[in-house]
Structure formats: C-alpha cells, structure tokens
Amino acid sequence: MEIDLSRPILARNEGLARKNRERLAAAGVFAVDILASPGAGKTTTILATIERLRDRYRIAVIEGDIASRVDAEKVASHGIPAVQINTGGACHLEADMVGRALDALPLDGLDLVIIENVGNLVCPTEFDLGQDARVVILSVPEGHDKPLKYPAIFALADAVVLNKYDTLPVFDFDEGEFRESVARLNGAAPIFPVSATKGDGVADWVEWLAGRIEAARTTT
Amino acid sequence: MHEMGIVAEVLAAVTTAAESAGAVRVNRVRLTVGELTAVVPDSLQFAWEALAPGTPVEGAVLEVVETPARSRCVDCDLEFEHDRFDRRCPACGSYLCEVLAGNELRIDDVDVDLPDQAPVPSPHEATED
Numbered sequence: 001m002e003i004d005l006s007r008p009i010l011a012r013n014e015g016l017a018r019k020n021r022e023r024l025a026a027a028g029v030f031a032v033d034i035l036a037s038p039g040a041g042k043t044t045t046i047l048a049t050i051e052r053l054r055d056r057y058r059i060a061v062i063e064g065d066i067a068s069r070v071d072a073e074k075v076a077s078h079g080i081p082a083v084q085i086n087t088g089g090a091c092h093l094e095a096d097m098v099g100r101a102l103d104a105l106p107l108d109g110l111d112l113v114i115i116e117n118v119g120n121l122v123c124p125t126e127f128d129l130g131q132d133a134r135v136v137i138l139s140v141p142e143g144h145d146k147p148l149k150y151p152a153i154f155a156l157a158d159a160v161v162l163n164k165y166d167t168l169p170v171f172d173f174d175e176g177e178f179r180e181s182v183a184r185l186n187g188a189a190p191i192f193p194v195s196a197t198k199g200d201g202v203a204d205w206v207e208w209l210a211g212r213i214e215a216a217r218t219t220t
Numbered sequence: 221m222h223e224m225g226i227v228a229e230v231l232a233a234v235t236t237a238a239e240s241a242g243a244v245r246v247n248r249v250r251l252t253v254g255e256l257t258a259v260v261p262d263s264l265q266f267a268w269e270a271l272a273p274g275t276p277v278e279g280a281v282l283e284v285v286e287t288p289a290r291s292r293c294v295d296c297d298l299e300f301e302h303d304r305f306d307r308r309c310p311a312c313g314s315y316l317c318e319v320l321a322g323n324e325l326r327i328d329d330v331d332v333d334l335p336d337q338a339p340v341p342s343p344h345e346a347t348e349d
Contacts, residue, residue, distance in 0.1 A: 001334055003237050005327045009229050009251065092222055123222035125258035126325060151304045152258040155319075184306040187315025 013127055016095035020102060020130025027107035030213045031115060033093075033129055035153055036137035038119030041163040043071050045137055045196040046114050050080055052206040057111035057213065062101040064093040064118045071116060081105060092124035093117050099130075112213060121150035133212055139164040140171050144178035147185055155185045158212070159192065161205055166195040223259060226325070227267035234330050235276050243332035246280040250329050255289045255304055256322035280330075289322030 008014055024031050036042045043063075050059055060081040063071040072084035083101040085093060098115060105113065115131060117124045136157040138146055141164060147154045154160065160182055168175070179191060192205035230249065238246050253259050261284040268282040292299045293309035294316040300309070307317050 001241070001243075001332055003241055003243075003330045003332060005233065005237055005329055007233065007327055009226055009233075009325045009327055011233070012229060090225070094225075122258045126222065126226070148305055150258075152256060155256060155304075155307075181305075183315045184308045187308070187317065 010126060010128075013095045016099055017128035017130040020095055020099050021132075023099075023102060023107070024113070024130060024132070027110070028217070029107055029110050029113055030133075030216050031113045031129075031131040032209065032212075033115045033117055033124075033131040033134045034137060035117050035121070035124055035134060035157070036119060036139075036163075037121050037142060040119070040137045040139040040142065041196050042116050042119065042137055043074055045161060045163055045194065045202075046116060047075065047078060048194075048196045048199065048202045049114070049206055049209065050075075050078060052202060053112065053210065054080070056210065058109055059112045059114065060105050060110050062098060062105075062113060062115045064097070064116055066090070066118060081110075087118060091118055091120050091122075092127050093129055094127050095129050121146070121153050125152045125156065132216055133158040133209075135159045135161060135209075137161040137163050138178075140167045140173045143171075144174045144181075147178065147181040151185050154182055154189075157186060157189045159190050159205070159208055160186075162191055162193045163196055165193040165201060166198055223263035223267045224271065226259060227264060227271050230327060231271060231275050231277050233327055234280075237330055238276055238332050241332060242334060244335050245333040246277045246330060247333065248281045248283055248331040249277065249327070250283045250285065250331075252285045252287055252324045252326045252328055254287045254322040254324040256319065257325055259325060261286060285328070287321055287324050290320045291317040291322075292320055293317050 034042050061075045062083050064085045065071060066089055067086050069084045072082040075082035083104045085097045085101055134157055136153055182191060192201060194201040194205055234249050253261060264284055265282060272278050288301050290301050291307045293314050295314040296312040298309055298311045308315055309317055
C-alpha cells in the first residue's frame, strides 16, 4: 500500500522557524542570520556593525559554534547581550536551537538580533531559523570562485558582504568575476565591499541593514 | 554532513506514518530533492544505510527523485530551465529571475505492507495441516 505524505522533509524545523518569526515580529525585533566559512570575519563584521548601530537600535547576538564560548565572550565584552549556542558537532544552526536562545534574551527590550551561524557555506542552507534576512560574508583571501563552489548559499542571500577588501591588492581575486557569478545566482542581492577591521565600507552595509529594519517596521 | 539530520527527519516521519497505518513493513520511501538545494543524493543514501537499521524502516529502499531548476524572468516573463550556477535569463539577459522549481525537499510517498498483505505463505507452510 502506498501512503501519500507530500510533506516537506524539514517540516518540523519549518514549523519551529515560523514560531520564532512570529515571536520576533510580535516583539518588533528584526533578526539577521550571518553565514560564512570559518575565518571570513563573521564576528569582526558583527562587532563593526554593532558599533555603528548601537546608538540607534538595542542589539543582541546569538552565537552559533560547534564548541566554545569565545565569540559570545567577545561580543559580551562590548556590552552587548550574547547567547552562545554550542551545536555539539552539528554543522549548522536549527530553528529549535535559536528558539531556546530567544528564550534567554529580553526580546521586548530589543530591536535587532544578529545570529552568527556556524562557519559553513553548505549545511546551513536548508535550515530556516525564522530570520528576516540572510547575509553571506565572503572574504577576499577565500577566492572569487566560491559562488561557483557553494551556489546554494549565495542564491538565498539577501545581501553579500565582501570582507577583507583591503587585502585585494595582495590576492589573486577577480572582483568582476565574483560579481558576475553572484549576479547569475542571485541578481537581487547587493554586494558590499567591506574591511571590518579598518572600517572601510562598513557604513554602506550598515545602512542597507538599517533600511531593512525600518522597512520591516513600517509593514508590521 | 547535514544529510544525516535530513535522513533522521525522514525516518521519524516515515516511522510515524507507517505505525499509524498499522504497517508491518516499509518497502520504499520516495523523496524529491531539487537541484538547487545543498543536499547531495549520494550522501542521503549513505546516511540512510547508516541510520535506518534498527528502526521500523530498516530494509526499505530510499528512492530520490531530483527535480531540475526552473525560473521565470521578471523582465521578459520567459520560463526556462537552468543549472545550479546560472539563472540569468537566456532570452533578455536579465539577472532578475524568480525560482519556480529546484528548491524542493519533500517526502512524497511511502510503500508499506499491511498485515493482510503480508507475503503469501510458502507452499510448504500452506500445505501443512
């Protein structure tokens, strides 16, 4: 006998992501999921973003890592509430982990939650967390061919940050080719060249994010 | 290796469906996986062989149907198939195209044996008094 199921494989995660999204929307909190490989500068970009936005928005960070509290401590040392999720080996965050992290945050006193996903350009792709926007960070030393190796994650990005842009002169990184391959996957995503350590380009990226936060506020 | 987690979800859903149907055996599970996902069918098979033994789904065949990617151009309205690396419109060259198919990650159906359909007893058993 054939049993017709016709359901998403990740129905459970999708249901929990929907719950997170409703909870965030009810509290008026915008959530952005930051995706990148290890070492691309996720935490540094997040800290640079916080410095520019902390006077405008009340911010908290959810740090996803396989192990350690290093990143959460780094964020907390800047006076920003941070919750560390240790996935205990899992290569990506899932909606239930983010839901538990949201339990630990004072949502009613927040405007923006930045979720730093586990460093990985493959596994997080299929797992909705309930975020409002997904941003992929690629750093110049990783090479301009990465969109061709990890197409799925670039295809779903709402924006792409090209970090360590100040190192462009010393790496064989073809920016034109990078932009073309991202556009062929995702013509709607803007690309922001940034040097998170030096601050160059951070303003443009941050203004885009603030624009998204404001747009979400006017529609709710 | 997020395919492990994906297969674990499939096993849980299929076990629930088979149990509520009163099935005695699961023969086949069919999934649809879109070409644009980051899910590798070979890795699903590997995870299936690792995780299914010891569950009520043990012994079932995993069938993975891959769906090609298809998009519609926002500018000229053309619908076209494309690979996972390039969804630029082949007619007008626009980069703004919306995906219509290719992101599926779905359990379609499950083939099970119910108690009354259990394999016919062997002739030896059937002739026994």
